[in-house]
Amino acid sequence: MKSLGVLAMTIVAVLASAAAAIAVATRGDRPRIDPVLATFSFAAAHEKQRLCEGADGAYIEIRAHHEGTQTGDPRLSGEIDLKAHNLVNLATGFGTSEGTYTIRDPGTGELKVRGKYHGVFTEGSKFTGLAIATVKDDSGKSKLIGLFKSNVDLATGVVNGELGSSSNDARTPAVIQRSGCTGPWTLVRGRP
Numbered sequence: 001m002k003s004l005g006v007l008a009m010t011i012v013a014v015l016a017s018a019a020a021a022i023a024v025a026t027r028g029d030r031p032r033i034d035p036v037l038a039t040f041s042f043a044a045a046h047e048k049q050r051l052c053e054g055a056d057g058a059y060i061e062i063r064a065h066h067e068g069t070q071t072g073d074p075r076l077s078g079e080i081d082l083k084a085h086n087l088v089n090l091a092t093g094f095g096t097s098e099g100t101y102t103i104r105d106p107g108t109g110e111l112k113v114r115g116k117y118h119g120v121f122t123e124g125s126k127f128t129g130l131a132i133a134t135v136k137d138d139s140g141k142s143k144l145i146g147l148f149k150s151n152v153d154l155a156t157g158v159v160n161g162e163l164g165s166s167s168n169d170a171r172t173p174a175v176i177q178r179s180g181c182t183g184p185w186t187l188v189r190g191r192p
Contacts, residue, residue, distance in 0.1 A: 032139075032178045036146065037164035038076040042068025044157045057091035066159065070103055075137050075176060076144070076163070078103040078112050086121070093124035101133075112136055115144065125152045131163060131174070139178045146174020 047064040066082040081102045088095030096119070103113035112135065119129020126149075133144040149172055150161025164174030 029139075029179050029182070031180050033175050035164065036073040036076060036144070036174050036176050037162070037166060038070050038072030038174075039160075039162050040068060040070040040080060040148075040150070041158065041160045042066040042080050042082060043159070047157070054089065057089055060086075060088050060090055062086040062088075064157075068159075069106075070163070072163075073176075075135050075142075076103060076113060079106050088121050088124060090124075093122060095121035095124075097121065097127065097129070101131075110136075113144065117148070119148075121152075125154055126150075127152055127159070127161070128172070135176055137176070137178075142176045142178040144174065144176050147172040148174070 043066060044064040045067045047062060049060055049062050052059050052061065062084070064084045064086070066080070066084060068080045068082075069078070070080050071077050081104070082099060083101070084097055084099040086095060086097040098116070098118045100116050101113075102111060102115075104111055113133045115131055115133020117129055117131040119127050121127050128147070128149045131144065131146050131148055135142045135144050146163050147165075148161055148163040150159050152159050162172070165172045
């Protein structure tokens with residue numbers, strides 16, 4: 001008799017989970033991941049620099065506020081406003097950069113994307129990295145996680161690049177992820 005009660009409780013739990021999953025599915029909260037591609041171009045609107053001697057040679061440190069545009073996936077297209085902190089070894093060309101950025105609709109000024117990035121310089125002018133952001137879209141808020149690559153024109157300070165992978169290079173993917181799974185977890189290894 002006791003096992004019938006356990007079976008009944010298990011069936012009720014499964015049915016409740018299924019009903020919750022159906023309710024979520026009808027609301028559109030189901031997970032979805034879309035690969036995305038965008039190209040960007042921006043230049044420094046304000047920049048300050050300083051030089052120092054490191055343990056392995058001379059360095060340049062740059063703090064800059066960049067402005068420009070990004071085109072491609074409509075969720076990621078608009079006016080870029082980017083704040084960067086760079087540190088580059090002048091002898092080796094290796095360096096790092098990190099900062100924050102926003103993308104706004106050029107017509108309305110509405111915020112579309114807000115995020116952070118981290119990247120690495122090679123050869124002083126080639127720059128690759130990771131961007132993570134919140135994207136406002138039809139579903140509310142989604143998450144952007146993507147790799148990017150770019151080139152910096154050292155004479156003009158203009159940066160041109162690509163977020164996500166084109167058909168020519170699948171090593172730099174970018175995706176927009178909406179939502180996640182719902183329902184109870186099933187332990188598959190380890191202790192509860």
